[in-house]
Amino acid sequence: MSISVTDVEYVARLARLELGADEKEVFAGQMNAILGYVEKLKGLDTDGVIPTSHAVPMENAFREDLVCAPIGVDKALGNAPQRSGSFFNVPQVIE
Amino acid sequence: MKYQPVIGLEVHVQLLTDTKIFCGCPTKFGSEPNSQTCPVCLGLPGALPVLNKKVVEFAIKAGLSTNCSITPRSIFARKNYFYPDLPKGYQISQFEDPICQRGWLDIQLEGQAVKRIGITRIHMEEDAGKLVHGDLPGLHDGSGVDLNRACTPLLEVVSEPDLRSSDEAVAYLKQLHQIVTWLGICDGNMEEGSFRCDANVSVMPVGSDTLGTRAEVKNVNSFKFVKQAIEYEIQRQIDLIEDGGTVVQETRLFDPNLGKTRSMRSKEEAHDYRYFPDPDLVPLVIDDEWVERSRRELPELPEQRRQRFITELGLPEYDAEVLTANRALSEYFEAGVSAHGNAKAVANWVMGEITRSLNDSGTAIQDCPVTPLLLAELLKLIDGGTISGKIAKTVFDEMWKSGKAPHVIVEEQGLVQVSDSGAIEAIIDGIMAANAGQVEEYRGGKEKVFGFFVGQVMKASKGKANPAVVNQLLLDKLKG
Secondary structure: OOOOHHHHHHHHHHOOOOOOHHHHHHHHHHHHHHHHHHHHHHHOOOOOOOOOOOOOOOOOOEEOOOOOOOOOHHHHOOOOOOEEOOEEEEEOOOO | OOEEEEEEEEEEEEOOOOEOOOOOOEOOOOOOOOOOOOOOOOOOOOOOOOEEHHHHHHHHHHHHHOOOEEOOEEOOEEEEOOOOOOOOOEEEEOOOOOOEEEEEEEEOOOOOOOEEEEEEEEEEEEOOOEEEEOOOOOOOOEEEEEOOOOOOEEEEEEEOOOEOOHHHHHHHHHHHHHHHHHOOOOOOOOOOOOEEEEEEEEEEEOOOOOOOOOEEEEEEOOHHHHHHHHHHHHHHHHHHHHOOOOOOOEEEEEEOOOOEEEEOHHHOOOOOOOOEEOOOOOOEEOOHHHHHHHHHHOOOOHHHHHHHHHHOOOOOHHHHHHHOOOHHHHHHHHHHHHHHOOHHHHHHHHHHHHHHHHHHHOOOHHHOOOOHHHHHHHHHHHHOOOOOHHHHHHHHHHHHHHOOOHHHHHHHOOOOOEOOHHHHHHHHHHHHHHOHHHHHHHHOOOOOHHHHHHHHHHHHOOOOEOHHHHHHHHHHHHHO
């Protein structure tokens, strides 16, 4: 498989990234290199192997339904570029 | 041409846990904005979500109650998209291997056969935050974000496209609503969004087996609106096709004020959610033992209870249906039956006086001031002839107001039924003497005057005369 500039533009739009023409070429090349490397796995026989969803052999990590103290409005909004009362203030979202 | 609507529903059920699905923040509705947040639900870097076990238990209960299979090994996935109410840039949900799969509910419309509606899947996910627009102190031209709701546990119940009319959709929805509230896993409050529904609607020519393009209608927050929104959408699509147009796959918002759906342009862009397994959450393994334990813990479900009320208690179908409308009502009724014994008598009072008083005062059955035991005591006073059925209603009203036991009220107000024939005869004699004309009429064959005499005697005795004794004595005396 080969990554084109169009593919890079599509992925960039999904990630809300703005790329220059040069960058698109560079990233297309890098992505091709990465995918080409991973392509090697296709040479393996994986019939009957369950797809790996997690790297660690663990299951069922739970917490009980017990309330912990929230951090408070001021701390929650501490990193917000702009707040309005107790709200995060963001550019107008029109539905 | 005739068209066949095809409808599938996606229902979001907010779970009644104390805390969020992946952190210990409380889920209480209506708190100060952003006061119920922590690094996990704010989506701060480095925070680690940990699954609330109760969410899993609730999901299994919901699955078993809707005839689903419980998936032995399920995983969580990230659904990636950008929106200001989604702090992490992804929603943690389930994609492949949801916790419950392949279930069904049976619905029945009046006068029609039972119809089985398939449930494709039920999965667990976190809710997003809430956006507010305008009317914010100090907010000039922007929107406000409140993340209190972010990370609140939801089940998404996805039906097969088996529904063929708005009535079927509402019947299915009501049944699902009844089950999740009955299980106590959801408060069912549609206005507050605890139980909300998106409808996938398409139409195809009758006889066709190719599904039409569907539109997804969002934001329908009452049973009435579900019916309205689906009917509007069906007609809109038919009109569009008849006029030579084509239905486009899109998300549409229902506007309850206009009773119409409209396109949500902001979401028109093709979605590419790039689901992938969330490495922060390890797989969820549910063995048979866990499933069986949950099955044993299930309460008797509404349908089973309805059947039992008919077969074991001998109630008419209508009564059984009404009395199993919700779990608290059916439990009130059963407590009354075990204290009194006569199911039909208790049913009549619960469906009559109790329901009327609850409705009039806006009281929930859980807060009914007349307990099942007191109701049973009242019925026993009628059975034993202490009071008449008519006086019982007066006593009931007083019980409702004061919370006093019926025998106390009967004593205090001297409401004991008079069955002593001497006393009643004296009243009858007085009335016959005062109404000689009517006595003649009766004796001349005008038998409906009888009712007049009964009324007069009851009135003179302030309702306390035993009606059976009154009838008998009147008959004897009027015949002369």
